[in-house]
Structure formats: structure tokens, C-alpha cells
Amino acid sequence: MSGTRPTMLHAASVTKRFRVGSRFRTGGVQIVHALTDVSLDVFPGETVGLVGESGCGKSTLGRCLLRLYSIDDGRIAFQGKDITNLSQRELRPLRAEMQMVFQDPYSSLNPRRRVGDLIAEPLRVHGKRSEADVQNRLRELMELVNLSPDFLQRFPHEFSGGQRQRIGIARAIAMSPRLVVADEPVSALDVSVQAQIVNLFMDLQQKLGLTYVFIAHDLSVVRQIATRTAVMYLGGIVEIGDTDTVLHSPAHPYTAALISAVPEPDPHGNIRARTILRGEPPSPTNPPSGCRFHTRCPIAQERCGVEVPVLRPLDPGRRVACHFPLQSGEVAGHG
Amino acid sequence: MPAEPSAPAETLLDVRNLSVSFRSEKGVIRIIEDISFSVGAREILSIVGESGSGKSITSLAVMRLITDPNAIIEGSIIYKGRDLLKLDPREMRDLRGRDIAMIFQDPMTAMTPVYTIGWQIEEQIRAHQKLSRRAARARAVELLGEMGIPAPARAATRYPHQLSGGMRQRAMIAMALSCNPSLLIADEPTTALDVTVQAQILELIQRLRRDFGSSVILITHDMGVVGTISDRVMVMYAGTVVERGPKPMVLAQPSHPYTLGLLRSIPPMHGERPFRLPSIPGSPPAPTARPAGCPFQPRCDFRFEPCGNRPPLFRHGAQEVACFLAADHLPDWDHERAIRAPGAAA
Numbered sequence: 001m002s003g004t005r006p007t008m009l010h011a012a013s014v015t016k017r018f019r020v021g022s023r024f025r026t027g028g029v030q031i032v033h034a035l036t037d038v039s040l041d042v043f044p045g046e047t048v049g050l051v052g053e054s055g056c057g058k059s060t061l062g063r064c065l066l067r068l069y070s071i072d073d074g075r076i077a078f079q080g081k082d083i084t085n086l087s088q089r090e091l092r093p094l095r096a097e098m099q100m101v102f103q104d105p106y107s108s109l110n111p112r113r114r115v116g117d118l119i120a121e122p123l124r125v126h127g128k129r130s131e132a133d134v135q136n137r138l139r140e141l142m143e144l145v146n147l148s149p150d151f152l153q154r155f156p157h158e159f160s161g162g163q164r165q166r167i168g169i170a171r172a173i174a175m176s177p178r179l180v181v182a183d184e185p186v187s188a189l190d191v192s193v194q195a196q197i198v199n200l201f202m203d204l205q206q207k208l209g210l211t212y213v214f215i216a217h218d219l220s221v222v223r224q225i226a227t228r229t230a231v232m233y234l235g236g237i238v239e240i241g242d243t244d245t246v247l248h249s250p251a252h253p254y255t256a257a258l259i260s261a262v263p264e265p266d267p268h269g270n271i272r273a274r275t276i277l278r279g280e281p282p283s284p285t286n287p288p289s290g291c292r293f294h295t296r297c298p299i300a301q302e303r304c305g306v307e308v309p310v311l312r313p314l315d316p317g318r319r320v321a322c323h324f325p326l327q328s329g330e331v332a333g334h335g
Numbered sequence: 336m337p338a339e340p341s342a343p344a345e346t347l348l349d350v351r352n353l354s355v356s357f358r359s360e361k362g363v364i365r366i367i368e369d370i371s372f373s374v375g376a377r378e379i380l381s382i383v384g385e386s387g388s389g390k391s392i393t394s395l396a397v398m399r400l401i402t403d404p405n406a407i408i409e410g411s412i413i414y415k416g417r418d419l420l421k422l423d424p425r426e427m428r429d430l431r432g433r434d435i436a437m438i439f440q441d442p443m444t445a446m447t448p449v450y451t452i453g454w455q456i457e458e459q460i461r462a463h464q465k466l467s468r469r470a471a472r473a474r475a476v477e478l479l480g481e482m483g484i485p486a487p488a489r490a491a492t493r494y495p496h497q498l499s500g501g502m503r504q505r506a507m508i509a510m511a512l513s514c515n516p517s518l519l520i521a522d523e524p525t526t527a528l529d530v531t532v533q534a535q536i537l538e539l540i541q542r543l544r545r546d547f548g549s550s551v552i553l554i555t556h557d558m559g560v561v562g563t564i565s566d567r568v569m570v571m572y573a574g575t576v577v578e579r580g581p582k583p584m585v586l587a588q589p590s591h592p593y594t595l596g597l598l599r600s601i602p603p604m605h606g607e608r609p610f611r612l613p614s615i616p617g618s619p620p621a622p623t624a625r626p627a628g629c630p631f632q633p634r635c636d637f638r639f640e641p642c643g644n645r646p647p648l649f650r651h652g653a654q655e656v657a658c659f660l661a662a663d664h665l666p667d668w669d670h671e672r673a674i675r676a677p678g679a680a681a
Contacts, residue, residue: 053529160618190385195600195614224602261530263559267586271538271563277531
């Protein structure tokens with residue numbers, strides 16, 4: 001990895017395992033291999049999209065990057081400072097600079113508190129601001145997320161999904177963070193509202209110089225917002241590169257299959273025109289040997305079941321973990 | 336009211352002037368406001384709408400599954416010549432599951448957690464057909480296999496929570512198909528699933544029509560899903576039908592401002608990325624706070640004087656649109672944008 005450009009966030013060989021079950025229950029204790037040897041650099045001002053299907057580890061990675069989870073192996077550095085082994089208390093001053101926006105605006109806001117208090121909480125926890133200062137900042141934040149300052153006195157249940165997500169965003173940017181990890185921030189919203197929130201993320205990035213890690217399962221949303229895209233499968237990154245390169249000439253067979261499966265509002269659309277991936281992702285408690293995608297891969301060969309492919313540079317601006325990457329144009333026939 | 340222009344010759348289900356309201360402390364809340372539509376034999380009709388549009392209530396009304404004593408259901412739902420709203424509960428129970436089947440977004444809530452998948456399908460078969468337990472089990476296993484579930488005999492012995500989301504959805508489709516229904520109502524069948532699994536389920540629904548000759552009402556919020564498998568599309572907003580027509584026409588020439596906005600707000604997978612996504616301002620109204628006149632008017636870029644009244648469905652060829660802009664001909668959006676909403680020009 002070229003290390004000349006300063007990174008906002010540097011994750012090297014991150015591994016995360018969860019223990020599930022109990023030795024007192026049938027099945028006993030099992031280990032979920034949520035992330036295996038994941039490396040990711042996030043540069044200032046960019047938006048990295050993390051895509052993949054449920055269970056691929058994209059949310060876990062997002063949380064590990066902010067050290068909301070501790071990691072089992074590897075290293076994470078934020079703005080050059082190693083945060084791998086910091087305690088939650090030591091992390092607290094850094095929390096102002098790295099924030100998270102959650103998927104569900106319905107459950108991430110305390111229903112018994114007024115919106116003003118919800119947004120002001122980080123300001124009061126972190127800063128030694130005067131109350132007048134806090135109130136000014138609140139007005140400023142409401143304006144940034146296009147909500148009326150009158151709403152500060154209301155409760156979360158009085159708002160629609162889109163408005164609640166705006167409140168969640170206002171809360172995340174209250175402390176002027178440098179990095180925001182957004183975990184499926186638009187997937188619970190109505191389509192007509194989704195576009196508003198995607199635009200808001202892009203506006204805020206421009207106004208405040210934010211860096212985003214944007215987690216989504218919807219490829220078209222990621223295409224719209226992300227400068228670089230990382231595709232994850234079963235706990236690992238299989239392909240990463242400039243969004244246009246990855247989505248227009250995917251090199252990993254999984255990326256290609258994922259793109260082909262996206263339904264489009266095409267007047268002459270037809271399900272038979274697609275390459276449909278068979279089966280479902282295997283369980284992360286017992287991932288397949290070799291390349292983890294080989295059990296569903298349309299072009300898998302013997303070697304794929306044995307040897308783990310490493311993420312290696314394929315062309316400028318793109319790396320892929322596949323023994324037999326697709327040549328550009330090979331996935332024609334779609335669109 | 337004459338039949339819809341785009342409806343196929345042979346009609347299976349004909350819904351006329353359906354209204355659904357609920358009595359509440361705040362007075363009567365109208366959820367569905369006088370809608371009519373039909374489904375032809377072997378047809379896949381998509382009903383598209385956002386939250387609060389009334390698309391799910393419409394399907395529940397057809398299944399006679401609205402059991403709230405405060406519900407007021409008016410109109411008629413003619414299925415194969417009989418009005419479902421006039422059937423007594425026993426006749427309806429006989430029809431439900433055998434003739435008209437339904438699948439839901441979340442199979443976990445539609446299945447009982449305390450019996451195996453096989454037992455549940457078996458029970459459904461035996462409720463409608465005179466079959467021995469053993470024959471019913473064999474049929475259940477066969478169906479699971481047809482739905483693409485690996486090792487179906489083993490899957491039949493599993494409980495719903497032991498299967499993945501995609502497998503559960505397949506099991507529910509197997510259950511719905513166990514009596515070869517003429518009409519399948521699928522309410523957001525793929526919303527909770529990953530795209531690769533979604534594609535498999537959509538393919539399955541398509542096959543159903545081909546192999547069993549069933550008609551399908553597909554309820555979804557996703558225009559991508561509509562584009563993939565439907566014949567006709569009906570767009571709903573705030574309890575009304577705003578646009579309807581053959582899928583290729585509606586998607587190629589959306590003629591209601593809401594349909595247009597919905598299609599434009601989906602980020603494209605091909606071509607130029609827009610600097611800003613065109614979005615519809617505001618959010619869909621709650622049933623208690625629906626505006627007077629055209630329900631979409633407060634969010635509409637093209638609002639003009641007549642919008643204070645409720646527009647009827649104007650017909651142009653096979654396409655129907657509830658918008659005054661379409662009173663004489665289907666609107667030309669570039670022209671309309673130039674004269675009515677200069678600020679909204681992209």
C-alpha cells in the first residue's frame with residue numbers, strides 16, 4: 001500500500017470474531033468469523049462505499065473502524081494515531097472527530113427526550129460550551145440539515161422517517177467530526193425521501209469537508225455517493241477501487257453478479273436477461289476453504305478451493321482478490 | 336364504470352369502487368379512497384407505492400383479512416364472478432389459501448414458530464384437499480424441491496427459525512402454491528432479502544405464472560422490481576390510484592408527476608451520475624393528514640390552479656393518469672417544466 005498520502009483512517013489486517021451460542025445449549029459455542037484480514041485506507045475528503053449482502057461484515061467493519069468494537073487482530077490508526085488498543089475512556093476525546101449515523105432513525109433516538117436535547121448531548125458531553133453557545137450551535141445545525149429550528153422543542157415521534165434521519169445526522173455532525181461512518185443511512189426510508197438524504201450527505205461533505213465511510217447494500221446509492229467502493233463477501237474485501245471502475249468493469253465475479261442482480265426500472269426489463277447467482281452466502285461460522293466465494297462462483301476452478309486469493313493490484317486504482325479476475329467487457333450483456 | 340383500457344380480455348379479479356376506512360377517536364380515517372382495478376388471467380400486476388399509500392391494505396381487503404371491527408369496507412371485489420365481500424366467512428376460508436394465496440414480506444411472522452416447515456405446508460394441503468398425511472408430506476417435500484430448496488426432505492423437518500431469510504421465503508411460496516392458486520398476492524416479497532436472493536425469488540414468481548398459469552398481484556415500493564417482472568403497473572399515492580398502464584409505457588413515459596419523481600429519484604446504475612439526485616420534497620402524508628384536492632399537490636413541482644380539486648383518471652390509450660396536466664394528452668415534461676416549474680429544471 002502506498003503510504004505517501006496521509007490517511008484519515010488506516011486499517012491493516014483487521015480480524016474480528018464473535019462467539020455465539022453457549023456451551024449449555026445444543027450446538028455449543030461457535031465462532032463467527034465476521035472479519036478476516038481486512039485492510040482499508042480512507043483518505044481525507046473522500047467517500048468510501050462498503051457494499052455487500054447481509055452478513056458480509058460491512059457493518060462490523062464500520063463499527064471496528066470507529067473502535068465501537070474491539071478487534072481481535074490487526075491495527076487501526078486514525079489520523080496517524082494508533083487507536084487499536086485504546087480504552088473507551090482514552091477514545092472519548094477522539095470520538096468528537098469520528099461519528100456514526102445509524103440505519104434506523106426510529107430506534108436510534110431516545111423517544112422521551114426533546115430533539116434539542118438529543119442533538120445538544122454531544123455538545124454538552126464533549127465541550128465546555130456555555131448554554132448560549134450550545135443554543136447557537138443547535139440553530140446552526142438545524143439549518144445545515146434543513147430542519148426548522150422550531151422543531152428543537154419537539155419529540156422524535158412527531159417526525160417522519162426522513163426528518164428523523166436528518167436529526168440523527170445533525171447529532172453526528174454536532175462536534176464537527178472529520179470522519180463519519182454511515183451504516184445503511186437511507187435503506188429504511190421511502191424512495192422519494194432517500195434521494196433527499198443522499199443529497200444532504202453530499203451537501204454536508206462539500207460544506208464541512210467531511211470524510212465518509214458509507215455502508216449500503218444498495219449499489220445504485222453507493223454509485224451516486226462514493227468516490228471509491230469496496231465490495232465485501234463473507235468477512236473480506238474482494239474488490240476495491242474507484243467507484244466507476246468497480247461498478248462499470250467489475251473484475252471479481254462476485255461484484256459482477258451483484259451488479260447483475262440489481263433490479264432496474266427498465267421498461268423492457270426481464271428477469272431472464274440476468275446472470276443469477278445460485279444459492280446463498282455460506283455461514284460465517286464455517287467459511288469455505290480457499291477463496292470464500294468459490295462455492296457460488298460461476299468460474300471457480302480447482303485452485304480456488306485450496307488457495308486463498310490475496311487482494312492485489314489489478315490496474316491503477318483497483319485491487320481484487322481473485323485468481324482469475326474478469327477482463328473488462330467480459331460482463332457485457334447487462335445494460 | 337367501463338373496464339380499464341389496458342386490462343387483458345379475461346378478467347380474474349375485478350375490484351370496483353373499493354374504499355376502506357377506520358373509525359377512530361378522531362373520526363373516520365379514509366385509507367383507500369374509491370379505487371377500481373382488475374387483474375387478468377395469467378397477468379402480473381404490480382402495485383407500487385410508498386408507506387401510507389394503501390397498497391398493503393388493498394391486498395388485505397382482497398383477502399378479506401381486515402378483521403378490525405372498526406373497519407368500514409365498501410365497494411365490491413368480484414373474483415371469478417363472485418363478490419368476495421358478500422361471501423360468508425366459511426366460503427371465504429375455503430377460497431383463501433386454495434384459490435387466492437398470499438405471501439408476506441416477513442415469512443417469520445406468517446409461519447408459526449412451533450411447527451416444522453413440512454408440517455405447516457402439509458396442514459395447508461390437507462385443509463383443502465382430501466389427502467393422507469403421508470401423501471401430503473410427499474407433496475410438501477416435492478414443492479420445497481421445486482422452489483429450489485436444497486435437500487427438501489430434510490428442510491421439511493426444520494423449524495422456520497432454522498432457515499435463512501431466502502429459504503423461509505421459498506418455504507412460504509411453497510406453502511402458498513401448495514393448492515395451485517389462481518391468484519397469488521405477494522406483499523413486498525423480496526424487500527427483506529439481499530439482491531442476489533431477490534433475483535432468485537422474482538424468477539420463481541415469474542415461473543409460477545408460466546408453470547401454473549397463476550395471476551400475481553405484486554406489491555412493492557421498488558420500481559426496479561416492477562421493471563423486472565410485471566406486465567402492468569398501478570401506482571398508488573395516499574389511498575388513490577395516480578397512474579396505471581402497461582409496464583413498458585409507464586416506465587418509459589411516466590405521466591403523473593409522482594411516478595416521474597419516483598423514477599427520477601432512483602440513482603441510475605448506468606450513464607452519467609447526476610450532481611444532485613432529483614428528489615421529491617417532503618414525505619408521503621399520513622392518512623390522517625391527507626391534503627384536499629389532488630393528494631400529491633403539496634409536493635408537486637407542477638402544481639397549478641385546478642389541483643385544488645381531485646383529478647379523475649384521464650385515459651390515453653392504455654395509460655391512465657390522475658393529473659390535470661394529462662387532461663387532454665400525456666404531458667410532455669420538458670415543456671411543462673419550462674412553463675410551470677422553472678426552478679425545478681435539472
